[in-house]
């Protein structure tokens with residue numbers, strides 16, 4: 219793992235995942251819907267070779283990405299060292315093809331765009347503040363014509379549910395979709411219902427504009 223020394227107090231998110239990293243894989247299947255399906259529209263139109271997942275957590279999607287795109291180099295980035303500790307053994311199974319980076323995504327990774335697919339899976343709603351910057355960074359890290367894929371919570375009509383998600387550091391205000399639509403050419407852009415309408419989640423795939431716009 220590429221671990222940057224971080225002599226600083228842990229953020230609220232890092233503290234949260236010190237415990238939740240232990241139960242994450244056993245529990246999140248029951249409510250983080252769409253994590254596999256978000257890759258279907260990409261696989262139908264493109265064969266990405268340099269893939270980045272921002273907020274990769276315990277690495278479930280890194281495995282899916284590496285299996286689905288066997289010629290691709292896959293990089294997972296996350297703020298939480300404890301989540302990356304869990305991801306490490308999954309990444310190791312692919313030799314050097316899956317790499318991990320420990321940092322916050324608050325600036326582009328490279329001076330030049332280097333990735334043809336960037337995935338955010340249930341990450342952006344936890345970037346508070348920072349979600350707008352992260353989307354803008356992804357636009358700069360994506361090569362022209364590359365794809366961004368986002369699956370995440372969207373909104374709920376139930377205030378108690380939004381409050382509960384807020385306790386878990388998740389913002390559910392339908393705030394991601396307009397920003398994504400403004401910066402990327404939508405290929406897939408839909409809201410899906412979970413548990414009979416308790417909440418909606420967003421599935422968005424967009425293409426990075428080539429120079430001159432969409």
Ligand SMILES: C[S@@+](CC[C@H](N)C(=O)[O-])C[C@H]1O[C@@H](n2cnc3c(N)ncnc32)[C@H](O)[C@@H]1O
Pocket residue numbers: 231232235246250253272273274275276277278279295296297298301321322323324338339340341344345348
């Ligand atoms: C709900 S988990 C999602 C993990 C994985 N993508 C999945 O679908 O299972 C959100 C992840 O985003 C990470 N995260 C939160 N803020 C971040 C930031 N500013 N930069 C990088 N990662 C961040 C958290 O540490 C956590 O691992």
